Amino acid sequence: MxxxxxxxxxxxxxxxxxxxxxxxxxxxxxxxxxxxxxxxxxxxxxxxxxxxxxxxxxxxxxxxxxxxxxxxxxxxDRTSVLTAGVELDKSKFRIGMVDFDGRIISLREVNREVSETAEQTLNRIGLELQSMIEQEGMDPGKIIGLGIGMPGIVDEQSGEVILSAQLGWRNVRVAETLKTITGYEVAVDNELKVKALAEYCYGAAKGSKRTALIGFGTGVGSALIINGEIYRGETNSAGEIGHTIVDPNGVMCECGKIGCLQTYIAESSLITESNKIKPISTLNELFEERRKGQFWAANILDRAITFIGITIANVICLYNPDTVIVSGDLVEKYDEVRSFFENDQLQQYVWEPLRDTYQVVYSALGSEGVVIGSSLLAQEKFLSIEC
Ligand SMILES: [Zn+2]
Known part of the structure; x- marks a missing residue:
């Protein structure tokens, strides 16, 4: 052997x-x-x-x-170990202290200026963590490390963010910098991957052997958990379906290619399309226009729902998962999209032999998923113990 x-x-x-x-x-x-x-x-x-x-x-x-x-x-000894989990996003970051059982024992949310540099943000994360530990009277000796989940391509081995279009970061040594600031070991990964891990351990995919999580948000991405392990691919980029091309005659994507899947579903794309007709700035406003009977809003959203169906059906074809978790405001928050799932309209997009082989569920941990998943990542990495 x-x-x-x-x-x-x-x-x-x-x-x-x-x-x-x-x-x-x-x-x-x-x-x-x-x-x-x-x-x-x-x-x-x-x-x-x-x-x-x-x-x-x-x-x-x-x-x-x-x-x-x-x-x-x-x-x-459930009190023996604590890990901090951080969800880092464009306009905010959240820090949670998480126990052995994946329970958040303290959580805070901090606004982030879009103009902040990576260094400024990482410094603020360090300060916030320190203040949380002091104010809550936590024993720093029990904290074994810190995990961060964020959008983008992350080299999870070195803890370097290769590219995060949302934050505008390129080649940022997040783990190394934050370790210098806080003194703790730091693990970094893509947010959807850690979210899927959290759902597998404590949420909607408990007991699942092959889980695909699809996130519909500022971009479109997916993560796959096979027998409890994150499937990463060669450069930890497996699952980036938002940039699969679905229409070579489509519109320009922020990545420089034409007709990427996410140009039909990502929030920013839906808002850009809407602005050809009326100046709006949020998804809420777009859904409001549809409810007022505006055909243009119905056209944009109906097309988005069609592509949501296509995305999920494609993921089912590619991975053959037993559980598909759909996550993100667009699919979770609005009745018009929820009814697509509740009425099982997805079936029409799924290849016949694969029907009835999967369940589609909403994320169970909701907005806490990334914080819990990031802390789990730190637990796995620094204890060598899986959930
Ligand atoms: Zn693209």
């Missing part, structure tokens, strides 16, 4: 034991061995590691086994 195979198995075994203690505590070492099929020696070694790391503690409670011996019970 190759060395990396052995490492992989060790990591998997540790995660399995950790999961079991987390979900079934209090539990004895013998029960863990029985339930996982691992040898008592392996279980003993893993538990000792987890104990040393402070994640697991022995309870007062003891049970008598069949042979009349006392067995010590184990449970997770």
């Amino acid at each position: 190759q060395k990396h195979d052995q490492d992989y198995i060790k990591k998997k075994n540790k995660a399995t034991v950790f999961q079991l203690i987390k979900s079934s505590s209090p539990i004895s070492r013998a029960s863990i061995a029985k339930k996982t099929g691992m040898s008592p020696t392996t279980v003993g070694r893993i538990v000792a590691e987890l104990y040393e790391q402070g994640f697991v503690k022995e309870t007062e409670e003891q049970v008598t086994t069949g042979l009349g011996r006392k067995a010590t019970m184990l449970e997770l």
Whole structure:
């Protein structure tokens, strides 16, 4: 067996034991061995590691086994570790302190000026985190790291943002800079990828084996979770469906290509189209125009809904997921779009053999998804433990 195979198995075994203690505590070492099929020696070694790391503690409670011996019970020390999760967006950032169970114990939202430089924003994140820790009286020793989810292409290995069109950042060493500012280890990833991870661990995709999350917002993107792991592709860009070309005779995309999918659905595109007829600046105003009976608004939105259907159907064809999570204001907030899903109009776009192979759901964690997912990313990266 190759060395990396052995490492992989060790990591998997540790995660399995950790999961079991987390979900079934209090539990004895013998029960863990029985339930996982691992040898008592392996279980003993893993538990000792987890104990040393402070994640697991022995309870007062003891049970008598069949042979009349006392067995010590184990449970997770849920207060042993905290991770901070940050959602970074164009006009705001949110910081949450998250416990072992993915619960946000403190959350704050801070406005961001669009004109701010990357350095200014990262400094403000550091200051806000520091102030949260002090004001809430948190033990800094329990915080093992910080995760950030943001739009764009991110090299999650080095923590460098390669390109974020929304923030106007190019080649920004986010992890390195923020580590210098805060002193904590920092993990960075694309927001949809961490959101999908959070939904898999604690939300709408719990128990799913193949989850696709599609985000409809300032752009259109997707993320795929296979057996609990984020599918990244070669450069962590897998899922960027917004820039797949659907009409070579279409309109110019911000990326410089013609007819990208997101030119029909992204908020900014819908607003640009609307402004050919009437000056409006928000999606709310566009939906209002439609409700007032304006045909132009109905035309723009009907076309957007058609492309939402095409996007989901294409993702189903590409990935064959068991669960598709749709996320973003456009699909979650407006009855006109919700009825598209509730009346199952999506069916007309899906290739026949793939019908009835998937469920489409809304995100369960809503606006907290990225904060929770970013903290989970930090947990996974710095503890080597999966959810
Ligand atoms: Zn494009």
